[in-house]
Amino acid sequence: xxxxxxxxxxxxxxxxxxxxxxxxxxxxxxxxxxxxxxxxxxxxxxxxxxxxxxxxxxxxxxxxxxxxxxxxxxxxxxxxxxxxxxxxxxxxxxxxxxxxxxxxxxxxxxxxxxxxxxxxxxxxxxxxxxxxxxxxxxxxxxxxxxxxxxxxxxxxxxxxxxxxxxxxxxxxxxxxxxxxxxxxxxxxxxxxxxxxxxxxxxxxxxxxxxxxxxxxxxxxxxxxxxxxxxxxxxxxxxxxxxxxxxxxxxxxxxxxxxxxxxxxxxxxxxxxxxxxxxxxxxxxxxxxxxxxxxxxxxxxxxxxxxxxx
Amino acid sequence: xxxxxxxxxxxxxxxxxxxxxxxxxxxxxxxxxxxxxxxxxxxxxxxxxxxxxxxxxxxxxxxxxxxxxxxxxxxxxxxxxxxxxxxxxxxxxxxxxxxxxxxxxxxxxxxxxxxxxxxxxxxxxxxxxxxxxxxxxxxxxxxxxxxxxxxxxxxxxxxxxxxxxxxxxxxxxxxxxxxxxxxxxxxxxxxxxxxxxxxxxxxxxxxxxxxxxxxxxxxxxxxxxxxxxxxxxxxxxxxxxxxxxxxxxxxxxxxxxxxxxxxxxx
Numbered sequence: 261x262x263x264x265x266x267x268x269x270x271x272x273x274x275x276x277x278x279x280x281x282x283x284x285x286x287x288x289x290x291x292x293x294x295x296x297x298x299x300x301x302x303x304x305x306x307x308x309x310x311x312x313x314x315x316x317x318x319x320x321x322x323x324x325x326x327x328x329x330x331x332x333x334x335x336x337x338x339x340x341x342x343x344x345x346x347x348x349x350x351x352x353x354x355x356x357x358x359x360x361x362x363x364x365x366x367x368x369x370x371x372x373x374x375x376x377x378x379x380x381x382x383x384x385x386x387x388x389x390x391x392x393x394x395x396x397x398x399x400x401x402x403x404x405x406x407x408x409x410x411x412x413x414x415x416x417x418x419x420x421x422x423x424x425x426x427x428x429x430x431x432x433x434x435x436x437x438x439x440x441x442x443x444x445x446x447x448x449x450x451x452x453x454x455x456x457x458x459x460x461x462x463x464x465x466x467x468x469x470x471x472x473x474x475x476x477x478x479x480x481x482x483x484x485x486x487x488x489x490x491x492x493x494x495x496x497x498x499x500x501x502x503x504x505x506x507x508x509x510x511x512x513x514x515x516x517x518x519x520x521x522x523x524x525x526x527x528x529x530x531x532x533x534x535x536x537x538x539x540x541x542x543x544x545x546x547x548x549x550x551x552x553x554x555x556x557x558x559x560x561x562x563x564x565x566x567x568x569x
Numbered sequence: 570x571x572x573x574x575x576x577x578x579x580x581x582x583x584x585x586x587x588x589x590x591x592x593x594x595x596x597x598x599x600x601x602x603x604x605x606x607x608x609x610x611x612x613x614x615x616x617x618x619x620x621x622x623x624x625x626x627x628x629x630x631x632x633x634x635x636x637x638x639x640x641x642x643x644x645x646x647x648x649x650x651x652x653x654x655x656x657x658x659x660x661x662x663x664x665x666x667x668x669x670x671x672x673x674x675x676x677x678x679x680x681x682x683x684x685x686x687x688x689x690x691x692x693x694x695x696x697x698x699x700x701x702x703x704x705x706x707x708x709x710x711x712x713x714x715x716x717x718x719x720x721x722x723x724x725x726x727x728x729x730x731x732x733x734x735x736x737x738x739x740x741x742x743x744x745x746x747x748x749x750x751x752x753x754x755x756x757x758x759x760x761x762x763x764x765x766x767x768x769x770x771x772x773x774x775x776x777x778x779x780x781x782x783x784x785x786x787x788x789x790x791x792x793x794x795x796x797x798x799x800x801x802x803x804x805x806x807x808x809x810x811x812x813x814x815x816x817x818x819x820x821x822x823x824x825x826x827x828x829x830x831x832x833x834x835x
Contacts, residue, residue, distance in 0.1 A: 327674060345679075349583075349677045351675075355675060357671070357672050358667035358668045358669075359668070361600050363601075364599065364603075371592070371596075372592060376584060377584060378583060415676075419677070
C-alpha cells in the first residue's frame with residue numbers, strides 16, 4: 261500500500277514539520293533497504309541521518325525527494341506529496357552522481373538550475389555562497405573532486421529552497437574544504453532553512469546537526485541530539501580475561517555492550533571507572549587488562565553493532 | 570521562527586515553462602557543440618564523404634542527375650540520422666546511467682524541457698549538416714537547385730529528424746551508459762548502407778532493395794531524392810506515412826523504457 265494520500269491542509273503541526281516518513285518500508289527486489297522507518301524533520305533544524313555505507317541513507321533521501329516510492333508507509337514533504345511539482349519548487353537536493361555534463365561551464369550549470377525555480381537567488385550570490393566565484397567560467401570537467409562537490413551544492417541552493425537535502429555532501433572533500441562547506445550549511449540553517457543531511461562521519465553530524473538519526477541496515481538504532489547520541493557512543497573499551505559471563509557483565513550498570521573476542525572479553529562502556537570497580541570486586545583473578553578510549557568512528561561502530569547482536 | 574521557515578506554497582509563482590525549455594535547449598546545444606565526439610562526427614563525417622565522393626571523385630551522373638546533386642540528399646539524410654540518433658540516445662543513456670537524470674528529476678525541471686532540448690539540439694545539428702552540403706554543392710560542385718527546392722529539401726530533412734529522435738529515445742532507454750554509441754552504430758551504419766545513402770539505391774543488390782522498404786532511412790532519403798528529381802515515383806505520402814508509423818512505434822518503445830524506469834523506483 262504505497263500511499264501518499266490525505267495530506268491535511270497546512271495546520272500548525274505541519275507548519276512546524278518539514279517532512280515526515282511514517283512506517284516506511286522499501287525493498288529493491290529481495291533487498292530490504294528500509295524497514296518500518298520513521299523520521300520527522302522539524303522545520304528550521306538540521307537533521308543528520310548517520311550510518312555506515314549501505315545503511316539505507318540514500319534510499320531515505322530518494323524517498324523524501326519522491327524519486328522512489330515506498331512499498332508501504334507514507335512520505336510527506338512540506339505537507340504534500342514529494343513527487344508533486346509544487347513541492348519540488350521549494351526543495352533543493354544534492355545527490356551522489358556518477359557523471360555531470362562536463363562541457364558546460366560552472367555559471368551555465370547554475371544559470372540553468374536557477375531557471376527551474378520561481379524565485380531563485382541571484383546567480384552571483386549562489387556562486388558566492390558555494391565559494392565558486394573564481395570557478396564560474398571553468399568547465400565542469402576541468403574541476404577537482406572537491407570543486408565539483410561545491411558546484412553540486414550550488415545547484416541545490418540556487419533556487420533558494422525552504423528545504424534542502426544533502427546526500428553525503430562532503431564526500432571527497434579535504435579537511436579545509438569540508439569545514440568551509442560546514443560553515444555554509446550552518447549559515448543556511450541560521451537563515452531559517454531546513455536541512456536533511458546524510459553522512460557516515462559522526463564528527464560531521466556532531467558539528468552540524470540539531471538532531472541525529474543513526475541508522476543501520478534500514479532501521480533506526482538511535483536518535484536524539486548530538487550530545488545524547490555521543491553519550492551513547494563516546495565511551496571506553498575494556499579488554500580483559502575474566503571468569504565472569506558475558507550475560508552477567510552486560511547487566512552491570514554503565515555497560516553498553518559485551519563481546520567475546522579470542523578468549524578475551526571486550527566491554528563497551530560510557531562509565532569505565534564504575535565498571536572496572538565492579539569487575540575487580542566480582543573477579544579477583546581478572547588479568548590482561550586493557551582500557552582504551554574508543555575513537556568516534558569505533559564508538560559509532562559499537563553502536564551500530566550493538567543493535568545487530 | 571519555525572513558521573517563518575516554511576511559508577505557504579500557494580504564493581509561489583510558477584516559473585515560465587517555455588522559457589525553461591529554450592534555456593535547456595540552449596545549454597544542450599552548447600554542451601554537445603563543445604563535445605567533439607558528437608559535434609565533429611555528426612557534422613564532419615557527412616561533409617567529408619561529400620567532398621571525397623562528390624567533389625573530388627564524382628564527374629558522372631546518377632539516375633539522370635549530377636553526382637554532386639545526387640549526393641546532397643544522400644549525405645543529408647545520413648547526417649540528419651546521425652545527429653538525431655547520437656543527439657538523443659547517447660546523452661539519454663549516459664545521463665540515465667550515471668545519475669545526472671536523477672539530479673534533474675529531483676529538481677523542479679519540467680520533464681518536457683529535458684526531451685524538448687535534446688530534440689531541438691538534434692534538429693539544429695541536422696539543419697547545419699544540410700546547409701553545409703547545400704553550400705558546398707553550390708560553390709564547388711556546380712549544383713543549381715531552385716530556391717524553393719533548396720528550402721523544401723532543408724525543411725523535409727529537418728522534419729525527418731523527428732522519427733530518428735524518437736528512435737534515439739527508444740535506444741537511449743535500453744542502452745547502457747557506455748555501450749550506447751556502439752549500439753547506435755549497429756543500427757545506424759547498416760541502415761544507411763541498405764537504404765542507399767552510401768551506394769546509390771539502384772546499384773544495391775535486389776535483396777537489399779527489398780529490405781530497404783522497411784527502413785525509415787530509405788523513406789526519408791526517397792523524399793529528399795524526389796525533391797532533386799531522383800525519386801522512384803512512389804508517392805511522397807507513402808513515405809511520410811511510413812516515417813510517422815515508425816516514429817509512433819519508437820515512441821511506444823521509449824514509453825515502455827520510461828515506465829520501466831519509473832517502476833524500478835516504485
